[in-house]
Amino acid sequence: MLSDLDLLAPDAILGLSAAFRADPRENKIDLGVGVFRTPDNQTPVMKAVKRAQTQIVDNESTKSYLPPEGAPGFGDAIVNLLLSEKHPAVKDARALAVQTPGGCGALRIGGELLKRAGANKVYVGEPTWANHKPLLSAAGLEVIALPFYNKENCVIDFDDFMSGVEKLEADDVLLLHGCCHNPTGADLTREQIDTIFDAAEKQNFVVFIDTAYHGFGEGLDNDAYMVREAARRLPSTLISYSCSKNFGLYRERAGALIAVGESADHTKALISHMTSLARGMYSMPPGHGGLIVSSILQDIDLSAMWRSELSDMREAVIGNRELLVKTAQEMQLGDELDFITRQRGMFSMLPVTKEQTEIFRDKHGVYMTGNGRINMCGVNTGNVEALVAAYKDVVLS
Numbered sequence: 001m002l003s004d005l006d007l008l009a010p011d012a013i014l015g016l017s018a019a020f021r022a023d024p025r026e027n028k029i030d031l032g033v034g035v036f037r038t039p040d041n042q043t044p045v046m047k048a049v050k051r052a053q054t055q056i057v058d059n060e061s062t063k064s065y066l067p068p069e070g071a072p073g074f075g076d077a078i079v080n081l082l083l084s085e086k087h088p089a090v091k092d093a094r095a096l097a098v099q100t101p102g103g104c105g106a107l108r109i110g111g112e113l114l115k116r117a118g119a120n121k122v123y124v125g126e127p128t129w130a131n132h133k134p135l136l137s138a139a140g141l142e143v144i145a146l147p148f149y150n151k152e153n154c155v156i157d158f159d160d161f162m163s164g165v166e167k168l169e170a171d172d173v174l175l176l177h178g179c180c181h182n183p184t185g186a187d188l189t190r191e192q193i194d195t196i197f198d199a200a201e202k203q204n205f206v207v208f209i210d211t212a213y214h215g216f217g218e219g220l221d222n223d224a225y226m227v228r229e230a231a232r233r234l235p236s237t238l239i240s241y242s243c244s245k246n247f248g249l250y251r252e253r254a255g256a257l258i259a260v261g262e263s264a265d266h267t268k269a270l271i272s273h274m275t276s277l278a279r280g281m282y283s284m285p286p287g288h289g290g291l292i293v294s295s296i297l298q299d300i301d302l303s304a305m306w307r308s309e310l311s312d313m314r315e316a317v318i319g320n321r322e323l324l325v326k327t328a329q330e331m332q333l334g335d336e337l338d339f340i341t342r343q344r345g346m347f348s349m350l351p352v353t354k355e356q357t358e359i360f361r362d363k364h365g366v367y368m369t370g371n372g373r374i375n376m377c378g379v380n381t382g383n384v385e386a387l388v389a390a391y392k393d394v395v396l397s
């Protein structure tokens, strides 16, 4: 039986890192996997994380199990960070979180919870993060694509998206990106978010919001508009949250699934299902990352240090966007890449075909995913001219 299993192709995103590492060319450019990088291609441990982890390791007296909800204080700290202490759902104890192994763990448990509650279909705007479909279909949901982004014009096609959304029924699920859309960088406006929630209220479908880049778009509060509105307006909603990028904790797998229920008791019921689903898959989340996040968020000084480091990362990515667009203009590309400064977060998507991404890689050593997604952290003063020259060669010549 096991001998029937053939070798799979490498993962569409993670496989890029291995291919990049194996490429001997010195001038290669890594615009692949979504990790923050400095201009010298490092992904440093944040200072606030270093301090918190030193304190944890020095004071740790046991490696016994964590409770099913995760590290003490973690869930409340994430809920307060994302929704704010003043939010009505928080004040009414209708918003609670469990710690999960990264945002992926939250998406999978969320998918399982929705399936258990009777959902069969989850609708996603196209394109979406490559791992959404595997995670949600593994939970038994049918994943259905709705038109979302016009790749030629590099903008959201909101009318087309809403034509799809308007057909959703009660028991359907709509997956949205909380901020910093992956892979396009094209975020919904507040007005568009309000329109979607009008539809959700009218048609009674469930909104599931994936928030993996909180703080990377316009700051922690502005980036939370969608989740705060969902928690304020909708009877119930689910939010998956990742601490991989904004705490730089990628390999520690720290994330959360937040349930906002109709009442405090309903939310407790949702949490009990989430922890029972987790028990059936991995029992409880790993400790280290969640302990770091909860220590930072519960300490005024560490929290201020973390906010300032996150703000520096955000500004650095925005700076890279500006650098790329300015260089493209200086190298006679006109307004071809101007859309990049109108987008947010780690990614933008070049208007290129899969075949063109292969030419970028094979001829110019420029690595991006097959849909043209580029990680803006990989752009720097040392490679931006080569990148624009490659774009000219592959796309415009």
Ligand code: LMR
Pocket (backbone or CB within 6 Å): 013, 014, 032, 033, 034, 035, 129, 131, 182
């Ligand atoms: C990405 O989108 O590149 C990251 O979220 C890493 C991943 O797991 O795909």
